Amino acid sequence: MSELFVKVCGITTVEQLEWAIELGYDAMGLMCAPHSPRLVDIGTARELLVHANGRIQTFAVGLTLDQVEPLKDHVDTVQLYESAEVKSLALASDTPPESTEGLEYWFYDASHGTGTFSEIPQWVHDVDARFVLAGGLNPGNVAEVVEQYHPDGIDVSSGVESSPGTKDYALMKSFIEAARGPKPRG
Ligand SMILES: O=C(O)c1ccccc1NCC(=O)[C@H](O)[C@H](O)COP(=O)(O)O
Numbered sequence: 001m002s003e004l005f006v007k008v009c010g011i012t013t014v015e016q017l018e019w020a021i022e023l024g025y026d027a028m029g030l031m032c033a034p035h036s037p038r039l040v041d042i043g044t045a046r047e048l049l050v051h052a053n054g055r056i057q058t059f060a061v062g063l064t065l066d067q068v069e070p071l072k073d074h075v076d077t078v079q080l081y082e083s084a085e086v087k088s089l090a091l092a093s094d095t096p097p098e099s100t101e102g103l104e105y106w107f108y109d110a111s112h113g114t115g116t117f118s119e120i121p122q123w124v125h126d127v128d129a130r131f132v133l134a135g136g137l138n139p140g141n142v143a144e145v146v147e148q149y150h151p152d153g154i155d156v157s158s159g160v161e162s163s164p165g166t167k168d169y170a171l172m173k174s175f176i177e178a179a180r181g182p183k184p185r186g
Contacts, residue, residue: 004146004152004154004180005027005152005153005154006027006153006155006176007028007029007132007153008025008155008156009028010029010113010165010167011030012165012166014047017048021052023173025172025176029059029060029155029157030058030059030075031062032045032060033063038164046074049074049075057076058074058076059077060074060075061079063081064080064081065082072086078090080092081112083098088104089103090106091106093107094109094110096126104130105152106127106130107133107134107155108133108151110135111158113157115136120145132153133149137154139159142154142159142175143178143179156175
């Protein structure tokens with residue numbers, strides 16, 4: 001079985017990005033939704049994408065395509081809460097998607113970066129897509145959730161923050177270790 005895909009969303013500084021790379025996260029998300037406490041301006045986003053280049057997968061995250069417009073051609077994947085024609089789309093929803101054709105990923109996300117965990121419906125297993133679970137995950141619950149739902153990947157934001165928008169190294173470390181198990185020594 002392939003290794004669990006782990007994404008951290010809402011990176012706002014180069015320091016947080018370096019933590020994500022060092023700790024072995026597969027992907028990081030830059031928030032483009034205007035109301036998000038993790039919103040990055042275009043200059044910061046460009047700087048982060050230069051640091052990320054070839055070292056970690058990059059996502060631009062917005063509710064709608066217009067929110068990610070300035071970044072959409074500079075990231076690996078666009079994560080949206082609506083369907084759109086982009087080269088690599090991660091569609092996020094908390095209802096069954098109408099179509100999964102052409103999707104890179106489908107995210108089950110009822111949280112929208114609020115840190116709220118809600119019961120995950122059984123129909124998620126019927127969705128024919130690479131399935132990433134998001135919403136209210138944290139170092140304390142992630143192992144159990146992965147064990148129970150067997151997603152292809154997981155995504156976290158609030159659960160690895162000391163306050164909204166501020167990632168915490170120790171929480172990021174304990175989250176990925178809990179999700180994947182500690183790295184073997186040597
Ligand atoms: O993070 C946000 O502020 C946000 C705002 C609006 C739409 C989506 C948002 N985040 C998207 C993500 O991919 C989060 O990682 C996901 O919702 C999980 O969030 P959390 O429950 O805080 O771990």
